[in-house]
Each structure stands twice: as C-alpha cells, then as structure tokens.
Amino acid sequence: MRRDLSYFQLYLALIASGCGLAGFAMSLPTLGTAPLVATFFALAALSLVRLVMPLSAWLDGAMAVFGAVALIASLPAGTMPIHHWLALFAAWAFAWLFVERLSAAIRAGRLPETGTGVLIPVVFGLALLVVWEVVTRGANVPPVLLPPPSAIGARLAAETGILWADFVQTFIKSVIPGYIIGCLAGLVVAIAVDRSPFLKAGVMPIGNFMSALPIIGIAPIMVMWFGFDWQSKAAVVVAMTFFPMLVNTVAGLNAASAMERDLMTTYAASYWQTLMKLRLPAAGPFIFNALKINSTLALIGAIVAEFFGTPVVGMGFRISTGVGRLAIDLVWAEIAVAAVAGSAFYGVIALIERGVTFWHPSVRGGRT
Amino acid sequence: MNRVFPVLTVLLAIVLFWYVMAVHMNAPWQNQLNGRAGLENVPFTEFAQQTWSQDKPVLPAPHQVVGEIWNATVALELTSRRSLAYHAWITLSATLLGFALGTGLGVGLAVAIIHNDASDRSLMPWIIASQTIPILAVAPMVVVGLGAVGLTGLVPKSLISMYLSFFPVVVGMVKGLRSPENIQLDLMRTYDANPWQVFWKLRWPASMPFLFASMKVGIAISLIGAVVAELSNASGGGLGVRLLTGSYNGQTIQIWAALFIAAGLAAVLVAVVGSAERVVNRRMGARA
Amino acid sequence: MSVVSAQNLGLTFPTGDGDIVALSDVNLTIEKGDFVSFIGPSGCGKTTFLRAIADLEKPTSGTLTVNGMSAEAARKARAYGYVFQAAALYPWRTIEKNVALPLEIMGYSASEQAERIRSTMELVNLAGFEKKYPWQLSGGMQQRASIARALAFDADLLLMDEPFGALDEIVRDHLNSELLKLWDRTQKTICFVTHSIPEAVYLSTKIVVMSPRPGRVTDVIESTLPRERPLDIRETPEFLEIAARVRDGLRAGHSYDEGAV
Amino acid sequence: MSVVSAQNLGLTFPTGDGDIVALSDVNLTIEKGDFVSFIGPSGCGKTTFLRAIADLEKPTSGTLTVNGMSAEAARKARAYGYVFQAAALYPWRTIEKNVALPLEIMGYSASEQAERIRSTMELVNLAGFEKKYPWQLSGGMQQRASIARALAFDADLLLMDEPFGALDEIVRDHLNSELLKLWDRTQKTICFVTHSIPEAVYLSTKIVVMSPRPGRVTDVIESTLPRERPLDIRETPEFLEIAARVRDGLRAGHSYDEGAV
Amino acid sequence: ADALTLQLKWVTQAQFAGYLVAEAKGFYDEENLDITILPGGPNIAPEQVIAGGGADIIVTWMAAGLSARDNGVPLVNIAQPFKRSGLMMICPTETGITSEADFPGHTLGVWFFGNEYPFFAWMNKIGLATDGSEGGVTVLQQSFDIQPMIQGQADCISVMTYNEYGQALDAGYGPDNLTIFNYTEMGNDLLEDGLYVMEDTLDDPAKVDAYTRFVRASMKGWAYALENPDEAAEIVVEMDDTGAAEFDHQRYMVEEVSKLVDADDAALDMATYDRTAKALLDQSIIKAEPEGAYTTVVTDALK
Numbered sequence A: 001m002r003r004d005l006s007y008f009q010l011y012l013a014l015i016a017s018g019c020g021l022a023g024f025a026m027s028l029p030t031l032g033t034a035p036l037v038a039t040f041f042a043l044a045a046l047s048l049v050r051l052v053m054p055l056s057a058w059l060d061g062a063m064a065v066f067g068a069v070a071l072i073a074s075l076p077a078g079t080m081p082i083h084h085w086l087a088l089f090a091a092w093a094f095a096w097l098f099v100e101r102l103s104a105a106i107r108a109g110r111l112p113e114t115g116t117g118v119l120i121p122v123v124f125g126l127a128l129l130v131v132w133e134v135v136t137r138g139a140n141v142p143p144v145l146l147p148p149p150s151a152i153g154a155r156l157a158a159e160t161g162i163l164w165a166d167f168v169q170t171f172i173k174s175v176i177p178g179y180i181i182g183c184l185a186g187l188v189v190a191i192a193v194d195r196s197p198f199l200k201a202g203v204m205p206i207g208n209f210m211s212a213l214p215i216i217g218i219a220p221i222m223v224m225w226f227g228f229d230w231q232s233k234a235a236v237v238v239a240m241t242f243f244p245m246l247v248n249t250v251a252g253l254n255a256a257s258a259m260e261r262d263l264m265t266t267y268a269a270s271y272w273q274t275l276m277k278l279r280l281p282a283a284g285p286f287i288f289n290a291l292k293i294n295s296t297l298a299l300i301g302a303i304v305a306e307f308f309g310t311p312v313v314g315m316g317f318r319i320s321t322g323v324g325r326l327a328i329d330l331v332w333a334e335i336a337v338a339a340v341a342g343s344a345f346y347g348v349i350a351l352i353e354r355g356v357t358f359w360h361p362s363v364r365g366g367r368t
Numbered sequence B: 001m002n003r004v005f006p007v008l009t010v011l012l013a014i015v016l017f018w019y020v021m022a023v024h025m026n027a028p029w030q031n032q033l034n035g036r037a038g039l040e041n042v043p044f045t046e047f048a049q050q051t052w053s054q055d056k057p058v059l060p061a062p063h064q065v066v067g068e069i070w071n072a073t074v075a076l077e078l079t080s081r082r083s084l085a086y087h088a089w090i091t092l093s094a095t096l097l098g099f100a101l102g103t104g105l106g107v108g109l110a111v112a113i114i115h116n117d118a119s120d121r122s123l124m125p126w127i128i129a130s131q132t133i134p135i136l137a138v139a140p141m142v143v144v145g146l147g148a149v150g151l152t153g154l155v156p157k158s159l160i161s162m163y164l165s166f167f168p169v170v171v172g173m174v175k176g177l178r179s180p181e182n183i184q185l186d187l188m189r190t191y192d193a194n195p196w197q198v199f200w201k202l203r204w205p206a207s208m209p210f211l212f213a214s215m216k217v218g219i220a221i222s223l224i225g226a227v228v229a230e231l232s233n234a235s236g237g238g239l240g241v242r243l244l245t246g247s248y249n250g251q252t253i254q255i256w257a258a259l260f261i262a263a264g265l266a267a268v269l270v271a272v273v274g275s276a277e278r279v280v281n282r283r284m285g286a287r288a
Numbered sequence C, D: 001m002s003v004v005s006a007q008n009l010g011l012t013f014p015t016g017d018g019d020i021v022a023l024s025d026v027n028l029t030i031e032k033g034d035f036v037s038f039i040g041p042s043g044c045g046k047t048t049f050l051r052a053i054a055d056l057e058k059p060t061s062g063t064l065t066v067n068g069m070s071a072e073a074a075r076k077a078r079a080y081g082y083v084f085q086a087a088a089l090y091p092w093r094t095i096e097k098n099v100a101l102p103l104e105i106m107g108y109s110a111s112e113q114a115e116r117i118r119s120t121m122e123l124v125n126l127a128g129f130e131k132k133y134p135w136q137l138s139g140g141m142q143q144r145a146s147i148a149r150a151l152a153f154d155a156d157l158l159l160m161d162e163p164f165g166a167l168d169e170i171v172r173d174h175l176n177s178e179l180l181k182l183w184d185r186t187q188k189t190i191c192f193v194t195h196s197i198p199e200a201v202y203l204s205t206k207i208v209v210m211s212p213r214p215g216r217v218t219d220v221i222e223s224t225l226p227r228e229r230p231l232d233i234r235e236t237p238e239f240l241e242i243a244a245r246v247r248d249g250l251r252a253g254h255s256y257d258e259g260a261v
Numbered sequence E: 001a002d003a004l005t006l007q008l009k010w011v012t013q014a015q016f017a018g019y020l021v022a023e024a025k026g027f028y029d030e031e032n033l034d035i036t037i038l039p040g041g042p043n044i045a046p047e048q049v050i051a052g053g054g055a056d057i058i059v060t061w062m063a064a065g066l067s068a069r070d071n072g073v074p075l076v077n078i079a080q081p082f083k084r085s086g087l088m089m090i091c092p093t094e095t096g097i098t099s100e101a102d103f104p105g106h107t108l109g110v111w112f113f114g115n116e117y118p119f120f121a122w123m124n125k126i127g128l129a130t131d132g133s134e135g136g137v138t139v140l141q142q143s144f145d146i147q148p149m150i151q152g153q154a155d156c157i158s159v160m161t162y163n164e165y166g167q168a169l170d171a172g173y174g175p176d177n178l179t180i181f182n183y184t185e186m187g188n189d190l191l192e193d194g195l196y197v198m199e200d201t202l203d204d205p206a207k208v209d210a211y212t213r214f215v216r217a218s219m220k221g222w223a224y225a226l227e228n229p230d231e232a233a234e235i236v237v238e239m240d241d242t243g244a245a246e247f248d249h250q251r252y253m254v255e256e257v258s259k260l261v262d263a264d265d266a267a268l269d270m271a272t273y274d275r276t277a278k279a280l281l282d283q284s285i286i287k288a289e290p291e292g293a294y295t296t297v298v299t300d301a302l303k
Ligand SMILES: Nc1ncnc2c1ncn2[C@@H]1O[C@H](COP(=O)(O)OP(=O)(O)OP(=O)(O)O)[C@@H](O)[C@H]1O
Pocket: C013, C014, C015, C020, C021, C022, C040, C041, C042, C043, C044, C045, C046, C047, C048, C049, C215
C-alpha cells in the first residue's frame, strides 16, 4: 500500500471518521432536526475510503469547513446534544489533518511556501474561532463573561465610529509618540553610556533592574504627573520601551567581533566612524529585537495607563467602562482591535527588520 | 569594588536628582498649603524640608519611601496584613506558580513546534498575537470566569502570570532546541538515534543557555502578570492591590513603596534564576 | 563482498537558483581493508559522497550499497563510524562522556562502556584527559577525541571528512602516522577526505581524485607504496611520482573560473 | 631605514591563571621590499607579532619601530594594510562597499574611491562581483576581497595572517603566484603568516621560524631562491633543501607533549 | 448552614460596614448562614460576577443594576438599606464655579465603571452637553481619588461624602473654599448601594428564605455599626485583607454613611425608585421601562 499519510496523519483521519461514524449512529433518532450535521457525519464516516484510495488534502479542508458551517448553522437554542460535540471533534480533526498535510506538502516542495504558508495559520485561527463560537453558544457560556465571536463581530461592525476614535486616541496619540520617544531615548542613552565604561558599569545594572520592574505600576504616577490626556499614556509607553531598548542596544553595540573592530583600528578610524560604519550596523539585529518587544509592550502600557484616568475616549477607557456597563461584546471588539493593531505593528517592524538586517544569518536563512 | 563603585555613583546621582525633583514637583501644593496657613517667605531649606515631608506628595522623597518600606516590613509582624512582606509573599507565590506553569507551557509548545511542521506554522503567529491582547482587559473576565467555577485566589493570578511568562520561554526554547548545528544532528543520525535520544542527549542540553535567558525574562514578566492580575482581583491582597489601594487613597508613598518592593522582588528572582543558571552551567562543564 | 559499491551514482541538490549537481555518474568500489583518500577542489562532492555512504544524503540516481545492503540499512546496522571535519564534540559532556555517547545510544552496558572508553582513549593517546571538557583541550586533542568516539563502537568502516584540516603540519604528520598504525592494527576500511596531496599519498592504498561542476571522479590511483610507511617515505621518488600524478589529476579538474575558488 | 625593527621585544598576556608569554626576546629586522613568512606551531606568537606591528597589541618590553616611528604613530599614519585570517568582511556591505570602507574612512574622494575599487577588484580577479554580498561568495573569493580591501589604499606594508588557510591546495597555489606577482610589481613589504612549509618557502625572501612557550624566534632563514618563481620551482633541490631546513627548525620547536597538539 | 456569597461593589471599607459587622459579630451565624464576602474594586463589575455565577448577592448602584438588567442580566433588587446618595461634585472656589450655570467650558471629573449614570442624568436634566461640543462641559474619567482637583486637571471632581470628601477635608479644603453640589440636596440622587440577586433564584422558596435571613442579619449589622461606630471602624480595618484601611478614615466613613443608611428599614422607597428609573429612561441608558426589577418578598417577610 502506498503511504500518502504519516502515522500521525492516519490517526487524525481515523479520529475524524470515527467521530463521524459514532455521531451518525447517535443522530439517527433525530436525523431530521439537523440534516446538515447528519450529512457531515455521513461524509466523515465515508472518508474512511482513504484506507483503500488516497484522498486529497483539499478534501479534508473542505470537510473541516463543511463541518464548521453545519455546526454553526444548526446550533440549537438550548444546550447542544452530545453528538454535536462529536461533530466539533471531527471538524477539528479534519482541520488539523488538513494543515498537517499542507505543511508536509510544503516541506516536500509539492506546494509553494508563499500562499500556502499563510493559509495554515489562518486555518488554525479560524478553527479557534469556530470552537469558540460553538462552545460559547453550545455550552451556554454567559455572554457577559465570554461572548461568541459572532456577537463580537457584530459589535465591531456596528461601532466602527467609537472604535476608530478610541484607536486614534490610544494608538495614534499615545502609543506611536511614546514608542518613538522611548525607543529613540533608549538608543541615544545606550550610545552615550557606551562611550564611558564607567557610566556603562554604573547604568547597566540599574537598567537591567528597571527593565525587570513592573513598569505598569508607574501608570498611576504618570497620570498624576502628566495629566489625564494622552501625554501620561505616552509617558508610560516611554518608560516601558526605554529599558528594553537601552539594554538591547548596549548589548548590540558590543556585538561586533574583535576582528571587525581590529580592522577599524588598523585604519585608525575615529570613534564616530567606527560607530556608524561598524557598531551600529552590527547592533541592528539587537535594536530590532528591542523594537519588536516594544511594539507589543507599548500598546499594553497605554491601555493599562488609561485605567487610571482618561478623557472619555480611548481603548483602555472603553474596555474598563465597557466592563462596568456589561457591554462585554464591545470590550471584546476593543480587545480584537488591540490584538490586530498590535500584531500589525509587530508585523511591520518585522518586515522592516527583514529589509534592514537582510544580511544577518537569521534573516537570510543560514549558510555561511 | 571596581564593579560597585560606578553603580553607587550613578545611584547617588539618581537620588540627588530625585530630591531636587521632589522639591520641584511638590512645591505648588506646598505653596498652597503655606499660603492657606498664612506662612510667607519660608526660607528655602525649610521649604525643601516641607516638600520632603508631605503626607501625600506628588513625588515622595527617597527617605520617605525607604521609611515606608521599613515601617511596612521590618517594623511589622510578617503575618500582619499591613506588612509589605506579607503582600510580597502573596504576589511571590502567584508569581512562582505562574512562572512554573508558564515555563512548562512554553517548553511544551516549543517541543511541539520543533517536532511538528504544522504546529510551527500554525502556532507561532498566534503566539505572537496572543501577546498583543491587553491582558489587563481580559484579567477581570478570567478572574470572574474562574471564580464562577470555584477557582479563586492563587489560581487565576497564576494563570494570568503564566499567560505572560510562557511567551519568552517559547520563543527562546524554539531557538534553543533548534540551536544544535547540522553536524551535531548528523552525528546522531549516524548512530541511528531515535527522536527521544536526540532530544535528551542533544537538543535539551544544547538549549540550556536559551532556557535560562528566557527564564530570566520570564520570571520578571511573571511578576508583572501577578501584579496585573491583582489589580483585577482585590481579595487576598498582594503588591498589586497595595498599588491600587494606594492609588485610591492618594497614598503616593505607599504606591512607591509597593513599587520598590516589587522591583526588589523582581531583581531577587532574576538573580535566583541567574544562580541556578550558574549551577547548571558548572554541571555542564562551562568555562569558569 | 565489497564494503562500498557505487554504480552510476548521482546526487543533485535542488536550490533556489537551479539544481546543483554534487555528484554525477560516480562509479567506485571499496574493498575491505582499503584506505581510500578522496581529494579534489572545494565543492567537488567529497563530503557529499561520504555523506551518501553514511545515508546522510539520498542519492538521486544510480545505486549505492554499503556492506551489501542499502545505505539506510547499513546506517541502521551501525556499520560505520563517522568523523566530521570539525570535531563536533558536545561541549556539555566531558571527553569520556562524549566518547560514551554512541555507546549510550546503542545500549551498551555500563561496564562495557567503561571498558571501551578506556581502551579507545588509550588508543588515541588521551588517557588522563577523560574528565576534561572539550574546551580544555587543544584542537588536535579534540579531533583525536572525535576519532575515539567513532572508534568506540565496532564499526568496520570509518568515514573521515578532513579530520586534520585545522591542524598544523607537524601535528598532522604525527596524527597521520598514528592513523596508519591504527588502520594496520585493526584492519578497518577507511574513507578519508583531504585537501593535502602528501597526506593523501602517504596514507592511502587508493586515491580518488574528484573534480567539480558536476562533481565526478576523474581518476582513481592505486598506490604502489608498501603498507608499512615511515614518515620519510615521503621523500622517495615513488612517493613523489604518485604525488605528481595526483597533482596532475587535480589540476586537470580545476577550471580557473571564479566559482571554483 | 628598515620597515620593521624589533629589539628584545617581549609581550605577555596576563590571564586568570598566570601570565602567558606570547613573545619573548624577539629580535628581527625587516627591510623594504622583503617578503617575510612567519611559520611555527599553533600558539607560538605569529599572530601576536603581526598584531604588535599593527599596534593592535602593546609590547610589554623591548622596542618596536615601524617605518622608523612607533607602531602607534605608524598605524595613525596608515602605514599598513592588514589581512586577517578570516576575511572579516562586513556582511551588510557589498563587496565593493567593503573594499571602499578604508577609503571612506581615510577620506578619499568619490571618484578616487571608484577608481581604486575598480583597479583592486581587477587585481584580485573579482571584477563582476562588485554588487554581491560577502555571503554570496565562496570562501576563497571572500578572502580575495579582503586582500583587495587591504590593497585599496596606499600602504607600503602588508600584514597577512594566514590569508589562505581555508583554501584548497590548487587555489592556494594560484593565489600564491598571484601574490608573488603583485609583490614583484608593487614593491610592497609583506609579512605573511602560514602553517605550510612549501608556501613559506615558495613565497619568501626571509622565513622566520618560531616556537612556543614562550613564543620566540628560533631561526631566520634567508631564501636563496630568485625573485622570479615559477610554480615548479618547488621541485628543485634548492627549494627542497630550504624546506627541509624549515622543517627541522619547526620540529625542534615542537615538543610532543599533549599541550602542543 | 446555607452558604451565600456576597460581592461588594468596592474595596473593603465602612461603606459596607453593616455586612462586615454582621459577619464579624456572628449575626449571619445566628441566622444559620455561611456568608463569604468578596471585596470589589475598579476592575470588578459585581453584575458580571453574579451573572458568571461567582456570587449569590451583590451590592451595587441601582443605575448599574437596571442597566445590567437591560443588558440581559436579570437582576432584582431585594433590599435597599441606603436611602440617600452620598455622591457630590465639588469645585474649588478659585475655579469661579458657584452654580450649575458656570459649568460650561469647564472640565468635570466623573467616575465611570457603572458610577457615571447619576452624573449624566443630572447633566441631561440641566441640558448641558457632555460630548465636548460648544457650550457643554468636558468630561474626564476620574481616578478614584482627589488628585485631579489638587493637580488642577479638573475644575470639579466627584466625591463621596463618606470617602473622598474626607480626603479633601484632610487636604485643607472645606465648605469655605469649595462649591459643593450634593446630588441628594439637588434632588438628583439615584439609589446607591442596594442588594441584588438573580431573578430565577427567587422562584426557589428556600433561596428566598435564605435571602430574608441574610437581609435581616445585615440590617442588624447596620444597626450595630451605627450604634457602635468605633467598633465598626475597627471591624472594617480588621477585615480588610489589603491592610490599606486606616481607622481614622473608616471612623469618619461610618459617621458619614450613617447619614445615608436607614438601619430600621430595608425596603425600597418607591418614589426614589421611580425617579431613578425615569432618569435612566430619559437619557436612554436603559431602553425600556424596567419590569420586575425589584421585589418586596424579602422585605415584606422581615416585618
Ligand atoms: N545541502 C546542500 N544544498 C545545496 N547544495 C549543496 C548542499 N550540500 C552541498 N552542496 C553543494 O554540492 C557541491 C558539493 O559539495 P561538497 O560539500 O560535497 O563539496 P566538497 O568536495 O566536500 O568541498 P569542500 O572541500 O569545500 O568541503 C557544492 O557545490 C555545494 O555547494
């Protein structure tokens, strides 16, 4: 028998069909009430034919999607019957099998990296959303604790105005300036400190100490010092981003190898020439590391700071008052915006990093 | 000596600057007070003294913070709920449990990621995205949700702490477990070693430096997680709660004291991981 | 039965900008007890060929058998010991633990491990350094430790990829004669990659000259030197003649285009 | 005036467990136009001596002058070009930008930079690779780029630390004869560290044999070979005789204790 | 004993003295009740906790309770010990604010997180815009302290008579240098700390009985607290896990709270209830006239 599946994939396939078979048997008495789910069960059980004839990976993907749609379309108002949980299992197994086979195909060079490589995390994310939706609705999780994604999506669509205003207040006004100032200050201080071994010996332990400190704790202090508006939020972001940048840059400025430095010495190069032509470029990967860390820290810092007093706009404000007003789906919509903005911010920095430190082995992918 | 002197110098500079700023920032309020009390032309030295001894200063002077730390730790019984040591212990226990869980989760995910292509591709982007979620916003819901199923006190805090601390561990361990060079892996292949052997004899020991580097970041973040969780879970106390109640009552000195204790705790924890690292390094024959 | 037998062996690496033909139409038979050197310019496929024997690369065409079975079966039967160009010792293990590594993996008993470690450490002249860590040893000693590691278990075939590349000439001479003695004593079959013509001639019963793009065997020279080889055999006319033949073979394979460097 | 002159030069590294005497009582004079090779076992101080000339290490005793001035003054006067054992190209710069690096630092005009890059790239046979990044080139090409970088500005003294260590014999032969041609044409003074006896003999007008612990000069052999040296000069009796003398000197300095390996 | 969990709206302080005293003095034990008191905080919405099943009874403000009910969490008021509001807005006289007419153009600090409804109801009533438009006021989400006034970031801030106002007094402010807007005196008060349960639990007579005993014991606690303010303050300090409560301040708070609580009568005053509901409807904080948002079964059983 030609083996187009690894053992692990085979187990997944068996779980999927097994759930299908069991689910079909259990849903026989109520066949008419949820015809879609019953069809899904039947098809899943049918997929056992893969034991004798290979089935395409795309078929598994289609089954996962069909299962998800069937489930969501026929979610009952009350508690979900047990065999629906089997359908959820089966759909998850199909999705997992699908991504397993896709990545195997990419590894073997049968599918292109670009495109398919993006599809896999997307499938995973969608699977998470489906499980979330089905579990919250199927298990009657109180919506004031965890609303289903569909409700969050509806809020997201309905409140674009508010969400946008909050985004502008928090992200554009607080995060971006704070991030820029904090990172720049960290960079400049690192360079200044680097010139003097004495200062370096004095500042670095303190810098390390400070970067371990729960900086969010200073949010109430910053609000006290810089007022309610975005300035205090930006100040928190500055404080949160400063130390990672300082510590990383100082490490990075030492990253140039002894031989690379010796080369500069043989040219009798000046301090600034060595800095600009050797040490800063060599520090690039470290600086970007800090920029990436900071991109996630900055948003969190700004949102946290808004818990300690704000004008009546902003993501943190909306989240805290939303909880108070039990507008939990709005809170989650806001969280979704934060996650998307944060991920996009991170992604942009990562892209820039690829462009700027193209020469680094971690970017160009090994060899030499 | 050579290492301590520069640190002391910089510390001294910071403390001096701090005292100056304390005068500057507390002056407006002091002027108001003096004005109301009808005091005029207070000599500067006395005025500085006044700004350094306000009850609820905008910026407490260093000695006020130190005094509060002293009063709230040494001067009190350890079990007293006013003792910062007591609150530090509460935060510490959540931190340690969260750190242990986070490290376990991080290592587990890293193992899955390096052994399985599909996990690598599907998990990594979401792991990054998970860290962009404002945890403080989710924390109350986690606390309430877990409270509804009967989990209160330590567990919700630790879970939030875990949520923050697993991230550096996954990232570091994925790097670390992949750090063996091809030649070292090939060697294992020439012995026809099984994946289990490759893991325990090669990948795991090779990843130790990465594990410890991540754990140093992780434990500091764990502490942040515990403090954040306490902001959403006032019962039971903890440094986060002290921060919060300090902030409601305008007790700036109390805020700063809690903050410093937290920082000290973080430093101690990082140092402990550091010495564990040294012990392991020595066991693994690292250069002195 | 020959130890290694390659017929029309080809191995192509697919890369971003086109395929690289690392081995093309290689025919070679290595008999039991042979000492075979592989020599040739950088990129001619010496390492690739050794790795193919070791089942670390899969040939894309032709057939390759090791001890009469497929390379994979031979690897699983632990038919060979491999010495990499770099010592590749695990830095967290003492020298003795490094040597023990294959023994642990292959499930030798503790007492047998101890015995084999003792004897191989002696063989490579490292007795007394068992408890040291790799970084506490010089490059030459590390390389000897990695040879000990390959010798510790009973493989009759030894694959050595430029094991002495990083050493200076004097030390190299010394290790060469030690290796010859070992080979003589143990009757192992050895495949040995080198860049040095004198080294190849001095050591081998058979010298395989290779040339790049595509990687192929251009000459196989059977040595007429006796098995017993004092160091000063290298000044004999017979030696110099074989060396000249190798040099000619090498030069022929070298096209002076840039990529060859 | 001699280019390099060392009298009773000593250089000691203080380390955790005692001092290491890297150079002890070195006396050596190098004249303009000399091609001096340094040979000796690992750790005998070859690199250290070159670095002392380059003012990358400070001697702890004795005197050292370069071009009649202190090593520091000579460095600041940009008296020499240094080729490190590894190519040490900056990975974020293209080959041409790497070669341009010393020119930028020394403030050459843009047009002059372009001109010099062109000519030195041609000299080392790298024309056409200007826009490539270092990692896109083979080891030999990288090494040649680093030589180009040392040649791009006008230093009369070239310090080369095992520049061809990583290359195979044929390529090495090729670069050796290119280097000889360059030396002949430009009348530069060259200090050259190598591990290979034939290379040292083939290239040099003067061979400095060193030995370790403490690092010292044990022999200085003036070559009797003509300046014009075809590759096959290496089979002449004169060549072999000098090589034998170098080998003897080397062997004498080699104690066969473990540490020496 | 019947186990019940009570979620407070705020941190452990004398605002909840009745419950804390009842617990400490064993009044709940006497009623065969086993009560767990959960402190609240700015990140804890009692409505969410009870909806999630984390509590049986909560203390909250009626505006928040009705709003939650409107949002699908069927809360029912079972008792209302607080009869008056302790909410005030204070403005230092140097801001020049002496009456509502002076508000336009000024910045007012407001607590959100479910505490904002009385303010918006008030602004709605006097017709001042709060969306930052011309002729309106600027609203600030105020931290839970008086810093914004001290720092001059807000012209007026929200205070509770029993809490922040005390802090202001300590800081040297007082009626002579403050303009005080008292919600109760202005007739703008909405009902504050009431006791709420989930509607479906009222179908269970055993539960209703437990609630009744709970309210009875709590009222006994309140009565005891108001009679013995010193002891009550001590109990509050004793029961505060965080160690932040200070006796003097709690003592002050008991004093002030006693002016708002009617320890003899737990019943909801219908007039205030109607006004509260109307105010919320008027500014569409809730969309429909609330129905079944209160029950008298518990307070009736007390009589
Ligand atoms: N994994 C790989 N992917 C792509 N190309 C490879 C790979 N391994 C080797 N090659 C290419 O195959 C050819 C032969 O490589 P190989 O390492 O066998 O050469 P070699 O003779 O050992 O050279 P050297 O003397 O430099 O070690 C080279 O052109 C090399 O670039």
